[in-house]
Amino acid sequence: MRVRPELRHLFAAAFGLLVGSAASACGTDAVGIDAxxxxxxxxxxATQACGATEAEAMHCIDLYRDQCLHGLQSGQEPGADATARCVEAVHAVAACARxxxxxxxxxxxxxxxxxxDPAAITPCVVIARKPEQLADCAFVAKPADTGTTTPSGNDAGDAAME
Structure with a gap:
């Protein structure tokens, strides 16, 4: 069966629109992916200091490799120095937990x-749910209107770490 030239052009145009819209849907304005x-x-x-197994920690790393494609919640690019300070702070909190x-x-x-309030939060809660509570990691979440920080959407590990 032979397709009339007019239909062939319509199909080509429709295919082009489909590919174009799919390509634009893959775009991202994520900031801070590497950080x-x-x-x-x-x-x-660090969740291992709070009872997670090595396998759970590795699964967590795999999960967040993809989740971080959304970037940091704050939408700010922290830079290498700020990122390193935050990572060091997380390691230090893990040492405190251990x-x-x-x-x-x-x-x-x-x-x-x-x-x-340092007396009201455990090291494991900081690690698992509230890294933005660390002064060196405050940039990971958007500040709330009240001048405090909001909980991070990035919850490393789901185990009860309190």
Whole structure:
């Protein structure tokens, strides 16, 4: 069966629109993808200080490799120095957790943001759910209108880490 030239052109145009719209849907305006991956890898590894297994930490790293394609929640590119300070802070908090720190008050080497109460938050909660509470990691989340930070959408590990 032979397709009339007019239909062939319509099919070609429709195909072109389909490919064009699919290509534009793949675009991203994500910011801080590499920083996100570095920080999330550190957080995932740090979950082992809070009871996660090595396999769970590796699964977490794999998950966030893709999740970080959305970039940082804050939409800010932190730069290599800020990223390194945040990763170091996460490692330090993991060391506090391994040492048995009950709260972040027992981990004074890693200051929290001004609005956070170090006596009310555990190192494992910081690692698993609230890295933006660390002064060196505050850039990962958008600040709330009240001057405090919002919880990060990047929850390394889902185990109860309190």
């Amino acid at each position: 996100c991956r570095e920080i999330e890898s550190a957080r995932c590894e 040492a048995g720190a009950a709260t972040m008050a027992d981990c004074p080497a890693e200051p929290l943001v001004a609005a956070a």
